[in-house]
Amino acid sequence: MTERASDVSASPPRRRNSYTIAPLTLVSANVVLFALFFVWPAVIGLIYSFTNYTGVGPFQFVGLANYKNLFGDSSFYDALTRTLLYTVLVVPLNFVFSLLIANLLVSRHAKGKSVARVVFFIPWLISPIVVGVLWRWLFGENFGLVNYVVESLGGHAIPWQSNADLSLGVVVMAGAWTGTAFSMLLFIAAIKNVPASYYEAASLDGAGPWRQFISITLPSIAPTSFIVILLNTINAMKEYPLFVSLNNGGPGTSNNLLVQYIYQTGFSRGQIGYASAASFILMLILMAVAIIQLIANRRMENR
Template sequence: MTDIRLNAAKVEAEAAGRPSRRPSQFRARERAAWGFLAPALIAIGLFFCIPVAAALLLSLTDFDIYALADLANLRFVGLQNYERLFANPLFWGAMRNTGLFALFGVPLSIAASLLAAVILNDRTVKWRPVWRVIFFAPFVTTLVATAVLWNYLLHTRYGVINWAITSVGLPAVDWLGDPSTSIPAILMFVVWKIFGYNMLIFLAVLQTVPDDLYEAARIDGAGPWSRFRHVTLPAIAPTVLLVSIISVASFFQLFAEPYVMTQGGPAQSTVTVLYFMYEEGFKWWNLGSASAVAFILFLCILAVTLVQLWVAKRVGAYE
């Protein structure tokens, strides 16, 4: 491969009428490039590749609190951790809850962020910088503090949301104490918390769409919806794909929100896969089982991401 690059560079240099560089010069530049990349590659190897490999090996053992005290108690159990997880109804309940969060949360967060970006991209909107700061502020605020605040907002007797509901004659809702409303309540909070970040991404890409396209669409008689469908969406399709992949990974890794707001309740209706992994590893000290949960979660995220890429390629969102 190096010889091919050297020959190509030599031909190009001769065609341009300038002397070609010697092979030693190319090798010196390659060594310099590897020298600049080496610190990052070493950091990735030390803090990512090695821990991931160690966790994979850990998932094949019965590492628990007894092995933590004395490694002589550590045993290799193969795939027994995975078999026990697949036979555990609590694990499948966590998978179901995580799937519901992702199924409804991803489109809601993308729709909210894209709508806000389209509105704030309009130059006729007043106080645009102020609105951008207001919408982005939840993303940079402390998650635990905002989760506690939402607990008060959703309180059955004293919450502002239930006060607004009862003021129009409707009964109060036990948002976090009823299994049928606990997931929607947390979902509202998560979408509110993260949509500002996605909004900035959409806002950045919307500002790269040429105004000439919108002007041509207006001349052809296209309304706002037609311009959005036939001009905006095709132009930002790769960014929509990127945001959807990021959002899927985020919703599959929900932990702090149910941990702070409901502690996995009521009746374990908000236990996510990551919450289940936390309890396996740090409540029951089944670290081998917790590592197995982590790799199952990784495979789920990878599978969904590959499906997203396949669908996007079929519809022409990217090449």
């Protein structure tokens, strides 16, 4: 009896050890991967940003020379300005479209909602390169479907690619279209979590659909709205494949975003150290955007 009692008393620690080892193993694997593929490259990039490294051969430390030259580079400011403009345009457009579609798909009067969700989610499954090619085929100046329709109706071909503003507008529409699907799913989940009793009480008080949306839906999904805006802002400021496949930053370099500027500087010109400095400036901007949005979100929650 004493031996059995001792065996029974000894089993819980073993179970606790097994329950502890498994999570630690999984967490440690993630930590190793994070350190290997993020921390270590970031440290190397930070070191390179203080050097004149060209990708081959030895390098010399130049201190803050790369950062000083960067802040005097007009091409860097042009790319940064275009990146901010693209972000300011595409994020609100994506927010409005995804929220509108989500409200339509959760409506009790909507039919074929399951099929519609699949159709609206298809853009998210397509590679950004493919999305760029599709939209380039639609808005090409000499071969695009849109200009073909315009000319068939007696109009003149629109310079979608040779006009910088029109070219940026096409990319904004393509970016909003491809990013709407993921935001839509987040909004659908958030709207479904709003208690139905809120809407029933509002209906009894005579509130219409628009008043219910403004007074109930929007405040209830505020945390999800914050996540959607934050993720879309970060993704927009890091956009690269869509621009490359659609207009390659054209016409010329007028629509080069910051990531394109970093890529061309580092790999086309061989200025790895200079490009590393630009990439760290982009990282600081993204961190600042995230911190500002977090502070704004906390203030809204504390009201």
